[in-house]
Amino acid sequence: MLKKVMICMGAGVLAAATLTARAEVEEPGEGALARWLLGPELERDHGIRISGLLDVGYARNNRSTHDEREDGLSNMPLTGFSDEGFELASLHLFIDKPLVANVVPRVTPLPGPKPEALSFGFSIETLYGRNAQFARTYGWDMHWPANSPGDDDAEQAKRDREKFVATPNLFASVYLPYGPGVSLIAGIFGPALGYEIPPNIREARNPFASKTYAFVSEPSTVAGVLASTRLYNGESGLLGAELGVVQGRNNLRDNNHGKSVLGALRWRTADMQTWVDYEFMVGDEQNHNVDDVQAPTARLISADGQLRQQHSLNAWHAFDSQWSMGGELVYGRQAGDGKAGTVDIVTGPGFDGASWWGINGVVTYQYRKDLAFSARGEHFRDRDAFVLFPTSSARGDFNALTVGLRWDATRHISIRPELRYDWFEPLAHDRIYGNGRDRTQLTALVEALVYF
Template sequence: MSHYPNWRLFLLAGALTIGRACFAQDIGVEPVVLAPSVEVAPVSFEDVEIQPIALTDEIQPVSWGEPCCNNYNVGCCNNCGPRDCGWFHDAWISQGYTANFDHPASNFNTPLTFNDRADEYQMNQLYLAMGKEVDAESCCWSLGGRVDLLYGSDYFFTMANGLELHTDGSRKWNGDGPRDGGNAALYGLAMPQLYGEVYAPIGNGLRVKFGHFYTIIGYESVMAPQNFFYSHAYTMQYGEPFTHTGVLGSYTFGQHFTVHAGITNGWDNFDNLNGQCSALIGAQYANDVSSLSYSFINGKEDINGLNNRFLQSIVYTRKLGQRWTYVFQSDLGIEDDGKLDESFNPDTAFWYGINQYLYLKYTDTVDLGVRLEWFRDEDNARVIAIPIEAFSKGGNYYELTLGANWRPCDFINVRPELRYDWSNVDLLGAQGPYDDFMKKQMWTASFDVIFKF
C-alpha cells in the first residue's frame, strides 16, 4: 500500500464538503463548526481504509417530528401542546344593579350605556367563547380561530350592520322592547367575534386574523372580565368602534415591539355597506414595567362612501412600584361633513378626550381604582348624536368613578363603584343630558358580580 493519500480521496472529500455546505444553505441553516476540546494528533490517511460508495435509487425516509429543521417544516406540527392542541373554551356571567340617585322615569341612565338601566337588575353578559389558539411558540404553520356569543343586555351595544342588524338598522333575530324608542328588546343575542387565524413561521412569526373581531383601538373592552369598572368611559362608549370585519396582521419585532395592520369594513360593520374599506393600523411597545400603544382607523364610514372618518388612540400604562398602576389614554376623532353648521351647511365634526386610571393592589383579594375622564363632543356628533348647530351645541362630559374589585375566590369578581357625571352640553329645550334631559349632573352607585366557569 502506498504511504501517500490517494488523489481520488481528496476529490471525494472536497465534493462531500461542498455538497454539505450547499445543502445547509438551501434549508437556511448555517453549518456548525465545533472547535476540538483537546489537542489531537493528525490522522494519517494511510491507516484509513477507503470504502467504496454505491449509488442507489432508494430514498431514505425523512423524519417530520421534532425538532424542526427550518421555519417552514409543517410536519413538526403533529405533536399536541397544552390545552388539547390549543382548543379552549371560556365562559362567564356578569350581572349587576345600578342605583340612580335621580330615579329617572324612563328607567334609563342616559347617556350611560352597558349598565344603562336605572334602579333595576341587569344580566349584562352570559358569555361563551370557544376556539383554537394558534401555536406561536413553534417553528410551524398553525391554524386557529374563535367564536364569541353574548346573550344579555349588552348585546344592544355590540351589534354589527349586516350581522345582527339589517342595513336599515332593523334587527335580524332580536325582538322589540324598551330600547331604541321601543324598537329593541332589553335582552338579546350578539356574536361579536367570528374569525379564523393563521400563524406563519416567518421571522419572529406573523399572525393573521380574518373575519369578525374586536377592535385594537382604545383601552376598555366589551368583555366584562377585562375591565376594572362595571361602567364604561364615554371614550369607549361613544368615541371608538367595538368590532371590525376584515383582515388584520400582527408581527412582533424582538420581544417588545408589535405592529398591527389590516383592512376592514369600518366601524361595527359586518357587511361592506358603501363599497369602501378602512385601514386599521397599530403599534405597541411593552416591557415588564410599562407599555405604550398607538392605533388609528381611517376610512369613509357614511352610507354613500363620501365622508372620511379618522380616529386615533394613545394608551400608556406604567407600574408605580409593587402596588400601584397608572393608565393614560387620549383619543382624537375627525369626520368630514359630520355636522351641519348654523346655516345647515356640512362641516367637519370633532371629538376628543383624556382618560386617567389609577389602581392600587390593596390586598391579595382586593384592588382599588379611580377613573377620571374628560370627553369633548365638540359638535354633538357622538353622544346625543344631533350634530346640528342650529338646534344644539356640543360640549364637555366629565366623569369621576371610584371602584373596587373583590375576588373571594378565583372564579368570582365583585365590582362595586360610585360614579359622578357632569356636562355643559347645550340641548335645545333641555336642561342637560341626564335624568331624562332635565339635569346637567348625575350620581350613580352600582355593582356587578362576574362568575367565571
Template sequence: MARKINRLIAAVGLAVAVQTSGGAIADDKPPMGWLIGELGDSGITVSGWAEASASYINNDGDSTLPQAFFNREEGLILNQVGLFIEKKPKGNVVGRVGPFPGPMPQEVDFGFNLTAIYGSDTKFFRTEGWDDDWADNEDPTNENFITLAQAFLDIYVPVLGGSNLMVGLFHTPLENEIGFSLPPPAPAPFFTRAYSFMHGPAKHAGALFSTKLPTAEGAPLWGAEIGVVQGWNNWEDENGDADLIFNLRWRSPDLATWVDWENIYGNGADDGNPVTETGSPIPAVSALAGDDDLKRYLTYLTVSHALDPKNRIAVEFTYGSQEKALIPGIVDADWKGVNINWHHQLRSDISLNVRGEWFDTDGVHALLPQDGTVTAFTANLTWNMTHALRIRPEIRYDSFDGTGAPFNGDDSQLFAALDVIFSF
C-alpha cells in the same frame, strides 16, 4: 327599585353561600374554563360567564345612557351570559395585544375564536348585516339581544419577528378599555366605560395582521398592526369602502410600561342603520351631505405603567373627526378627550380602581348628541370572592357643560351599581 336591589343582594348571598359551602370550588383553579376546560388534547377550550347588576341614578327617569355605557337603564339587569370557544395559536405575538419576549416559534399554528353573548349589553355588540336581524335583534327597544360577537381564524406565522393574522369578525384592537382582546371575562377594570370608548367602534369584519418587529435581545419590544375592515360594527358596509387600521405598540423590556398608538381611517358615509341602531353610532348621511365620501378618522394614544406590584396607572388620549356629521347639522365635527386610570391592589382578592375623564364633543354621537364638555369621576372596589365569583360595587359622577342636558334632562348625574360576574 329597592325591591330590585334586595333581589340582587339575595342572589349574591345565594352565590356566596354556594361558593363558601362544603362543596365550594378550590380557589387555586383558574377563573374561567374550570367547568369544561380543554376538550381532550385538542387545545380547544370552552368557558363562559354570567353577569348581572343593579343600578341607581339620582335623577328622574330611568335611562343610564350615555353615562353608564353599556348599561342602559336603572334597576336589575341581566348584562351578559357568554360562551367562549377558542384555540389559541402558539406564538410570541398576540393580535390586538402586542409582542411578548422570547424566541420566535418556527412553525405555523392555527387557532380560532367563537364568542356568543346574550343579554342587555349585547345591544351594542350586534353587527350590521350579520346578526342584526337574528330573533328579535331588529327591535332596538328590546331588553335583551343575542349575538355571535366574535368568529375569526387566529393564525401564527413565523415571519419578521413573529406574526399573527386574524380573519373574520373580531372585537376592535382600539381603545384602552375594550378588554375582549385579553382572556374573558373582559378584564376592563370598570363596570361603566369611558366616553372615549363609547365614541369608538366595538368590532370589525375583515383582517388584522400583527407582527413583532425584530429587536436585539433585552431591548424594548416593538409591534405593528395593519388591518383592512368593513368600517365600524359592520359586516356589510352600505358605502362599500374598506377602512384602514394602523397601530404601533412599544413595550419596555420588563413589560412594566406599555405604549399603544391606535388608528382607524375610512369613509363614514351611511355606515350606520338608524332602524336597528347597528353599525356606526356616528351618523353621516350621503344624501343629506351631497357627498358619498365622508372621511372619518379616530386615534388613541395610551400609556400604561406598573409603578410597583400593587399600583398601575394608564393615561389615554383620543381624537376623532367626521366630515359633514349629521347630528351637529351636516358640518365637519370632531371629539377629543383624556382619561386617567389608577389600579391599586389592596390585597390579593380586592382591588381599588379610580378613573377621571375629560371629554369634549361637537355632539356627533347618537347617544350624546349635545355639543359640550363632560367631566366624570368613577371609582369601584373589585372583590374576587372566589376564583369564579367577582363582586364589584361602582359609583360614578358626570357633569356636562354645553348645549342641552344629556342626563335625563339634567346637566349632571350620580350613578351607582352593584355588578356580579360568575365565570365557568
C-alpha cells in the same frame, strides 16, 4: 333607595377590606364547566377552551323618576349598565384556540424566542343580554330574528328592556413563522381600539363596570383581515405592529364601496411592566345612498366619500407590585364637504364636519391578590354632538369621576361596586341627565362577574 344602595356598597367595601388573607387561589374558573362536562382532553390535548362569563349588576342614580326607571336606559348617557335596578348586561360563550406565536393579535407582542412552527387557531364569542344591542354588526347579526322587534323599534326595546343576541367575534387565525413571525386573523372581530375593550374578561383592562365616554366613541366590531408582528425584541423592550383592512365600523355589508384601514404600534418594556399603544382606524363612513342607511353607526348620507378617523394613544405602568396607572388620549374627526347632498340624518343637509377628543386616567392599588381599589377621571369633548350619538345628542364637555373596587371572592366570582359622579358643561342649554332635567348625576352600581 340610592342612599340604601350606597350604605350597602360601603358595607361591602368594609367587609372586603377586613377579610383575612386567603390561600393561593386554584386554577381560574374560566372553562371549569366545560372541563367538568367534556373532560380535560379538549383543552389539554387540542388547546381549545370553552368558557363562559355572566355579567350582571344593580344600579341606581339620584336623578331619574320611578317611571323612567321602569322604562329602562335611565342611567344614560352612562354605558355599561344603562338601566337602573337589576340588569343582565351579558351572558357570554367563548370558544377559543389561541395561536402559539410571539404576538397576541390586537393585544401585545410577547418576549422570548420566535416559535418556528406553523400554528392555527380561531375564536368565537356569542353573547346575550342588554349590552348585546351595541355589539351587533350590520350585514351579520344586526337583524337576526332573535333581535326582533327591538331592532326595528328602539323605543320599544327601551320600554321592554329587551335583551339581544350578538356574535361580535367569529374569526380564524394563523401564525406564519417567516421573517420575524406574522399572525393573521380574518373574519369578524373587535378591533381593540382604545384603553378599555369589551367584554369584561379577567384579563381586560376594565377596572369598572361603567365605561368611559371615550369607549363609546370607539368601534365595537369590524370585518376583514388584520396582520400582527413583533418588530423588535431586546433588552430595551419589545415593539409590535399591526395593520388591517376592514369594511368599516360595525359593518360586514359594505354600504359605501370603500374600505377602512386600522393599525397599531405597541411598545413594551422587557419586563412587561410598562406599555404604550398607538392605535388608529381611518376610512370613509358615509352611507352611499338611502337604500342601506346603517344608522346610528353611520350618520351621513352622501354619494361622495366622507373620511372618518379615530386615534388612541394609551399606556399603562406598574410602579411596584401594588400601584399601577393607565390612561388614554383619544382624538377623532368626521370629515364633511358641506355640500347640499351630504346629509346628516340628525342635523340635515350641508354637513361640514365634526371632531372630538378626550382624556382619561385610572389609578389602581392592589391591596391583596384578590382585592384592588381604583379611581378614574375623564374629560371628553363632543362639541359637535356627533360621536356619542345616540348615547347623547348634546353639545359640550362630559366629565366623570369614578371610585370602586374589585374583589375576587372565589375563582368563579368577582364583585365590583362603584360610585360615579358625572357632570356636563354645555355649549348652550343642554341638560343630559334625568331625562333632560339635570347636568349632574351620582350613580351607585354593584356588578357581579361569574366565570365558568
